[in-house]
Amino acid sequence: MGSPDKRHRTQQATPESEKPAKPVSASAEDMLLVQNILSRDESAMLALVRRHHAVMVRVAQAFVPSPAIAEEVAQETWLAVLEGLSRFEGRSSLRTWLFQILVNRARTRGSREMRSLPMSSLGAADDEGTAPAVDADRFAAGGAWARPPVEGGDDPESVALRGELRARLVSAMEALSPRLKLVVTLRDVSGMSTEEVCNVLGITETHQRVLLHRARSKLRAALEPYLERRSS
Numbered sequence: 509m510g511s512p513d514k515r516h517r518t519q520q521a522t523p524e525s526e527k528p529a530k531p532v533s534a535s536a537e538d539m540l541l542v543q544n545i546l547s548r549d550e551s552a553m554l555a556l557v558r559r560h561h562a563v564m565v566r567v568a569q570a571f572v573p574s575p576a577i578a579e580e581v582a583q584e585t586w587l588a589v590l591e592g593l594s595r596f597e598g599r600s601s602l603r604t605w606l607f608q609i610l611v612n613r614a615r616t617r618g619s620r621e622m623r624s625l626p627m628s629s630l631g632a633a634d635d636e637g638t639a640p641a642v643d644a645d646r647f648a649a650g651g652a653w654a655r656p657p658v659e660g661g662d663d664p665e666s667v668a669l670r671g672e673l674r675a676r677l678v679s680a681m682e683a684l685s686p687r688l689k690l691v692v693t694l695r696d697v698s699g700m701s702t703e704e705v706c707n708v709l710g711i712t713e714t715h716q717r718v719l720l721h722r723a724r725s726k727l728r729a730a731l732e733p734y735l736e737r738r739s740s
Contacts, residue, residue: 533599533600534605568582690709
């Protein structure tokens with residue numbers, strides 16, 4: 509019989525943030541879209557591809573060595589989706605299911621191409637240090653920016669500034685480590701929820717939150733000097 513201390517340690521609950529995220533079930537809209545695609549509605553399939561393909565390629569690039577291979581992985585994923593769609597039961601959202609297939613294929617292809625992305629090795633890359641890149645007060649409680657980096661109307665100067673900023677943001681995204689770029693792409697480009705990202709990548713909410721905060725901090729730090737020069 510074990511000691512009381514050992515029994516106590518065994519019975520301690522795992523913190524919620526360290527447990528795997530609960531799957532987000534498919535919506536009625538998801539299931540209708542699946543049925544339409546299975547009924548050979550080409551417009552439904554085309555709408556799904558248009559909605560997700562560009563982000564799928566970006567996500568695949570975190571695992572493979574070139575954009576061309578990432579495009580191949582995305583195309584292979586669509587074929588797998590068509591082959592497996594009749595078995596989709598709605599236990600997760602359609603988007604989560606789609607990106608899980610993509611990530612699994614990208615990981616396999618990345619290993620074959622001698623590049624892997626172990627999501628569990630948090631902080632393995634030098635540019636993922638523990639210190640945030642900008643002050644915590646730049647962010648709201650939920651992790652989003654407390655104030656957008658660019659505000660303004662539709663006048664030509666504001667439009668031009670947003671265009672320049674977008675180009676700099678793309679450049680800053682490309683400079684992120686694969687792990688950080690992957691998480692911020694899923695959250696801020698694809699618009700996935702925390703639960704969806706955790707289910708797609710197989711990571712805990714704490715892990716996802718740390719990676720996302722680091723990514724957003726680095727992006728904000730890359731943009732702020734430019735914005736300060738523009739406002740001076």
